[in-house]
Amino acid sequence: MIKFNSLLTAVALASSVSVAVAWDVLPTEAPAPMDNPTTPAKVELGRMLYHDPRLSSTGTVSCSSCHNTMLGGEDNRPNSMGVNGQTGGRSAPTVWNAAFNKVQFWDGRAESLEAQAAGPVTNPIEMGMKNWDEVVVRLNSIEGYQKAFADAFGGNAISKDTATKAIAAYERTLITPNSPYDKYASGDQSAMTDQQVRGMNKVAELGCTGCHSGPAFNGPGMFQKFPVHGNGMYQAKYHFTKDLGLAEVTKKSGDEHLFKVPTLRNIALTAPYFHNGAVKTLDEAVKVMAKLQLDKDLSKDEITDIVAFLNALTGEFPEQKMPRLPATPGTTFN
Amino acid sequence: MIKFNSLLTAVALASSVSVAVAWDVLPTEAPAPMDNPTTPAKVELGRMLYHDPRLSSTGTVSCSSCHNTMLGGEDNRPNSMGVNGQTGGRSAPTVWNAAFNKVQFWDGRAESLEAQAAGPVTNPIEMGMKNWDEVVVRLNSIEGYQKAFADAFGGNAISKDTATKAIAAYERTLITPNSPYDKYASGDQSAMTDQQVRGMNKVAELGCTGCHSGPAFNGPGMFQKFPVHGNGMYQAKYHFTKDLGLAEVTKKSGDEHLFKVPTLRNIALTAPYFHNGAVKTLDEAVKVMAKLQLDKDLSKDEITDIVAFLNALTGEFPEQKMPRLPATPGTTFN
Known part of the structure; x- marks a missing residue:
């Protein structure tokens, strides 16, 4: 899992937190399947x-x-x-x-x-x-x-x-490269604030990147149970367990509450949060995740640092041209 | 109303139909009000x-x-x-x-x-x-x-x-210039087919351009009663008179069934037709308009010619870039 091909990896390793995480830069092109090459x-x-x-x-x-x-x-x-x-x-x-x-x-x-x-x-x-x-x-x-x-x-x-x-x-063309994080991970130490770097190291220390791994922070292909730990205080408020996740499809009890690990890229832009959109703000989402997945109670400062880091995952959105949609002859809508 | 500053006016005057209509080219810029200059x-x-x-x-x-x-x-x-x-x-x-x-x-x-x-x-x-x-x-x-x-x-x-x-x-930037009609009206006689030219002259002969006048074929500022003539055969089918038009706003009986004259620009792209969208095709719309507004029964050929001309009113749509919409902090939607 450890990669030594970026400045950031070394920074992380040298920090007071003894956690080794590969901090990968988002690719600017996405792989296409053999039977559907991008043209x-x-x-x-x-x-x-x-x-x-x-x-x-x-x-x-x-x-x-x-x-x-x-x-x-x-x-x-x-x-x-x-x-x-x-x-x-x-x-x-x-x-x-x-x-x-x-x-x-x-x-x-x-x-x-x-x-x-x-x-x-x-x-x-x-x-x-x-x-x-x-x-x-x-x-x-x-x-x-x-x-x-x-x-x-x-x-x-x-x-x-x-x-x-x-x-x-x-x-496959909808990719947002060059976030402050990507610039930092590419060696530009001025691209993130001290607070964002603290947040990044905290994310590694807590173990968030155990699941939210890889360049898109989405643990590609990984399923995880949510929530893992006691849900008591949040269940009444957010009703997380109403949705059985993968088991809704497979009907297998072993798949209950399994979800794909979602990306953290651009997460500051995608409120509200969780599979059911029950949590309105990113601060609350971070707090809830730490409690339910890692059984940790974060301090207000820790939450603020992590949210600052998550804001560094907002990338550059390539300018999109609007398609011209071809005309309908007559209409089929009633 | 007659303008002599385009080739097309001369063509129309010289045609077998003794109707003089100003065939205006669509401006490429729209006027802005004094208190809202375009920037x-x-x-x-x-x-x-x-x-x-x-x-x-x-x-x-x-x-x-x-x-x-x-x-x-x-x-x-x-x-x-x-x-x-x-x-x-x-x-x-x-x-x-x-x-x-x-x-x-x-x-x-x-x-x-x-x-x-x-x-x-x-x-x-x-x-x-x-x-x-x-x-x-x-x-x-x-x-x-x-x-x-x-x-x-x-x-x-x-x-x-x-x-x-x-x-x-x-x-005010959403303008579609350079339709085949505009090119024709600017002097390029190859820009419309013979059928489209026949349709254009028919439109003038019938009197359509009495209301659908001006470069946008929208009789700018003009209100007209719809329908003018007996509505019997179409009322059951299209329910045109259910909507009182301007009188729905003013509550004045004199305003009943008055509507703004709509543009004919790009009409081939905007099915279905009329204020209530009751008519699915452009052919039927032309037939209905001639009957209800001019009390004329058009032949199939006349309708085809007019529709061909209306297709010549489809302009060039300038490429539009998509806006980036700024992020919502949290969410307010339920």
Whole structure:
């Protein structure tokens, strides 16, 4: 786990805290699967599909409605609002840097961005399409999409497979590099404040990085039980255990309350917090996590330092151009 | 009304149809009111506010949700969907080239883009904020907006007045020049097909341009009764007269069924049609308009020619960059 290829690793090792953590810089490119190499035409098509509300039954909800690319990649709501004002029980995870998750959704039930993209479109409380056949018929009725799919995949190409591949290819471009932390980890000691460095070392000392590991602080592919320790004082307030996590999908008791480890990147932008969005502020989220996962009561100063560090994980958001969405002939919405 | 400063006027005068119509090219800049000159900082702030769903009670509906800048400036729905899945009775007018309307809304009740922008935010079935005080409190809670307002207006500037001015300044940049029609009207006779030219002359001959006049084909400032002629055959199907138009606001019987003349620019992109969005296709819309406003039964060929011309009114959409929306501290949405 120890890497010696960055200044920061040495700093951490030399600190009074005897913890060795690899402080990795966020890559500027995300790996793509063998069967879906990233191409400019796919990215452009994916950008269109991702922002097109006509992928929902009512024509009002796009991927970006809940995973808002103009914000921190989600909607700042405890739970998202799908078609006809319906809400679910979970808080939308951020799309920014989701390319660095090995599994997707809070319960990790999707193994790729491609698999994730297929889900919400036909979820009755999210985008509400009956099935992907209906989506394909609608996309085929829009001439501009026929052309964009042909450009990206060649031929008569509109399908669930190609649509989700294009969306995933676009999502792989949503990376926020050059946070103060990344600059610091690359050797620029002036990039973080003393308080942020204290917070970083505290995060390592406490063991947060045992799970929130790797360049995206998301323990790629890791599932963890939440909450681990006594939930008494928070259960009445935040109802964390109502959601069974992975067991909601697998129905196995051993999977109860298992969740994918979420990224800490840009976390200062993605309130409210936790799988159910029950906690409104980052200070409270840090306090709750330390208690429930590590059985530690943090001091106010420790919390402030850690929150300062978490703010150093806000990256640079590459300028995004708006897609032009091709015209609908007539309308199918009532 | 006759202008001799374009090739096209001469063409129209020389045609077999003895109708003189000024065929004006769309300006590339919109006039701004004396008290709200357009500045880059205002436009950038307006771009943010326009696309920010946090201007709605639920955090899910922005101006762009219904007047979608990525589409033809509206939502392709018969009526729009506001907070909590609520719908109203009218179809969202396009925001593209709205700067060239002298009045706004279907009933023309707002005299400026600034006045229009204030309305939907506090409409209970649209964006659902209690009042503008609540909007100002929310914007003030977002540090990035404090800065953006100060950049645009100086000082401690967040108010209903400045927010609506910024949105209007941004909207004045949403212009789609260089349609095939504009190129033709500028002297490029190859820019429209023969069929489109036939359709254009038919539009003049029928008298459509009596109301749909001016460079935006929106008879700027003009109100017209709709429908004028017997509505029998269409009333059962489209329920046009249910909506009293301007009289819904003024409560005067003389204002019943008066509507602002809407633009024909980009009309091929903005199905469905009419104030209540009852008509799904442009062909049917042309047929219905000729019958109800001019008491004329168009042939199939005439309709096809006119629709071809209307397609020549689709302009070039300037590339739009996505705004970065500043972060919410915690959250206020439930």
